[in-house]
Amino acid sequence: MFDTFRSSSKLINTFTGHTSIVNSIDYSTFDDRQFICSGPSDGTVRVWDIDNNKKFQSFNAYSCFVNCVKFSSYLYYNYRRHVICFSSWDETIGFLDFKHKKLEIFNGHDGGVYGIEFSPFYGGRYLCSGSVDKTIRLWDVETSESLHVFNGHEDY
Numbered sequence: 563m564f565d566t567f568r569s570s571s572k573l574i575n576t577f578t579g580h581t582s583i584v585n586s587i588d589y590s591t592f593d594d595r596q597f598i599c600s601g602p603s604d605g606t607v608r609v610w611d612i613d614n615n616k617k618f619q620s621f622n623a624y625s626c627f628v629n630c631v632k633f634s635s636y637l638y639y640n641y642r643r644h645v646i647c648f649s650s651w652d653e654t655i656g657f658l659d660f661k662h663k664k665l666e667i668f669n670g671h672d673g674g675v676y677g678i679e680f681s682p683f684y685g686g687r688y689l690c691s692g693s694v695d696k697t698i699r700l701w702d703v704e705t706s707e708s709l710h711v712f713n714g715h716e717d718y
Contacts, residue, residue, distance in 0.1 A: 577610045579617055590633035592644050599646045599660075601628035607648055609660050619660050627651040629676045636686035636703055647689065649675035655691055655701070670708045671695050 582603040589598050596612035607628055611618040627650060634645040634657065644661040651674035657666040673695035680686035680703075688709075689701040698712040 575612070575615050577608075577617065579608065579620070580604060580606070585628060586630040586648075588632045588646075590635065590638075592633075592638055597633070599631045599633060601631035601648050603627045607631060607646055607656075607658060607660075609646070621658060621660065621663075627674075629674065630678045632678055632680060634680065634686060634703065636680065636684075639685055647678055647680070649678045649691060651675075653693070653695075655689070657703075666706065668701060668706060668708070670699055670711075671697065 580602040584600050584602045586601045598610040600608045608620045609618040628648050630649045632647045634647050637643040637645040643659050646658045648656050653671045655668040671693040673693045675691050675693045677692040679690050681688035687703050691699045696715040699708050700710040
């Protein structure tokens with residue numbers, strides 16, 4: 563089965579431009595257009611237009627690592643906002659509306675935030691974040707509130 567996949571797969575495109583390691587990517591469609599977002603260690607968040615095979619936008623999010631990026635389907639389908647959520651080593655989670663160039667920050671962790679994941683229920687209204695502070699937080703994207711802190715991990 564893998565040989566069949568390998569023999570039929572081909573490289574479609576390569577997007578270049580980051581100056582350091584790309585830690586995370588995500589894919590989504592907005593307004594019938596296909597996009598990839600990327601989060602590297604150089605502190606930028608980039609949006610790539612797959613249909614046009616080029617960089618759509620680039621944002622200097624932070625001076626430190628961007629660990630994880632995810633498109634927010636909840637904010638798109640409920641408010642028509644084109645939003646990338648990203649986690650960073652500076653203990654924050656950012657919500658970047660790349661169409662209107664607006665940024666909102668969630669604070670609460672006491673260490674770098676490595677992983678983020680939107681809920682598969684309620685259209686992605688809830689976000690989980692994992693941090694080197696050894697906690698997982700549950701956030702409500704609608705209200706920007708931290709709903710619960712899960713403790714108990716012994717190491718990050």
